[in-house]
Amino acid sequence: MAIFLQFLVGLIFGLGLLLSGMSNPAKVLDFLDLGGIASGGWDPSLAFVMAGAVAVTFAGFRWVLARPRPFFSERFHLPTRRELDLRIVAGPAIFGIGWGLAGFCPGPALTALGFGTSAAFIFVAAMFAGMWLARLLAGLPALSRIATPADPLET
Amino acid sequence: MISNSFTPVASLLGGALIGVSAVLLMFLTGRIAGVSGIAARLLPPYEDDAFKGRLAFVAGLIAAPVLVLLASGRLPAQTIAAQPATLVLAGLLVGFGSVWGNGCTSGHGVCGISRLSARALVATATFMATGFATVFLARHWG
Numbered sequence A: 001m002a003i004f005l006q007f008l009v010g011l012i013f014g015l016g017l018l019l020s021g022m023s024n025p026a027k028v029l030d031f032l033d034l035g036g037i038a039s040g041g042w043d044p045s046l047a048f049v050m051a052g053a054v055a056v057t058f059a060g061f062r063w064v065l066a067r068p069r070p071f072f073s074e075r076f077h078l079p080t081r082r083e084l085d086l087r088i089v090a091g092p093a094i095f096g097i098g099w100g101l102a103g104f105c106p107g108p109a110l111t112a113l114g115f116g117t118s119a120a121f122i123f124v125a126a127m128f129a130g131m132w133l134a135r136l137l138a139g140l141p142a143l144s145r146i147a148t149p150a151d152p153l154e155t
Numbered sequence B: 001m002i003s004n005s006f007t008p009v010a011s012l013l014g015g016a017l018i019g020v021s022a023v024l025l026m027f028l029t030g031r032i033a034g035v036s037g038i039a040a041r042l043l044p045p046y047e048d049d050a051f052k053g054r055l056a057f058v059a060g061l062i063a064a065p066v067l068v069l070l071a072s073g074r075l076p077a078q079t080i081a082a083q084p085a086t087l088v089l090a091g092l093l094v095g096f097g098s099v100w101g102n103g104c105t106s107g108h109g110v111c112g113i114s115r116l117s118a119r120a121l122v123a124t125a126t127f128m129a130t131g132f133a134t135v136f137l138a139r140h141w142g
Helices: A004-020 A025-033 A045-065 A086-100 A106-115 A118-138 A141-149 B007-030 B034-041 B051-074 B085-102 B105-114 B119-139
Strands: none
Touching: A004 A045, A004 A106, A004 B007, A004 B051, A025 A045, A025 A086, A025 B119, A045 B007, A045 B105, A086 A118, A086 B085, A086 B119, A106 A118, A106 B034, A106 B051, A106 B085, A118 B034, A118 B085, B007 B105, B034 B051, B034 B085, B034 B105, B105 B119
16 A cells, blocks of 8 residues: 555656656756847746745645654654765766756656656666766765765765 | 746646655655655665665656556657767766765755755755756857
8 A cells, every 4th residue: 555655656746747847858958048048948937846846845844744753654754964065065066967968857757768768768777877876986985984974865 | 038838837736746746755654755865775775675665656757657648648748859878978977966965856956945954955056056057058158
């Protein structure tokens, strides 16, 4: 039951990506193209995606987190890290370059697999390779002295 | 000037659906709906027993366009202009950067910001900045 519900939650997420236009790399790149403002090619739609999502989660998380525990787990698994280190800038900086090159971030890329195009499969395969490499490097002792990732994946 | 393909209402509603999904996942499992974290944890080593749930979430993402196709007879608009070599480079950077920075557009940009996390704010401002810069260089340089 818990597994099926998580499938439905992923399905809702994917439908949101499709409805919002976030799953279309061309639209994402038109949003990121501030240079297009002068020529009339800028598409600000994705700012509305974030506004809609944050409005719901801002209210919804308050309601959920006021509950004693989640439905299928003993406790909430919230990020605990607070420090602003080099990694919280370097990682997203690298991520943003990749996002701007192809117009895909992880959610839309996985959703794109359902379209069945080879481009989506190529991107997702490379994305998993990049994730694997980052986890490998994060686990190296010399680097973890600098970055101290208690959990290298914690948001 | 704004493009003709501006879709404020659909984008706002789609964004709200993403928000509903994130709230539901928190309600059910107590976890952040950060897609990069969910995807990266499909790779070993496994640190907890939530693998099946993550796989189900990702299967739901992939099933969404299939459902739209079955219901409406056609897929939503999607144009991928990047060539294979660019897709490989972009995928590597997106995968590496999202794990190195502990999140992506969903984990930092939606869930983290709504929790008023300073880390998420810094991360979101940074990937927006390099995303803008990359597209500017690609489209308007030279």
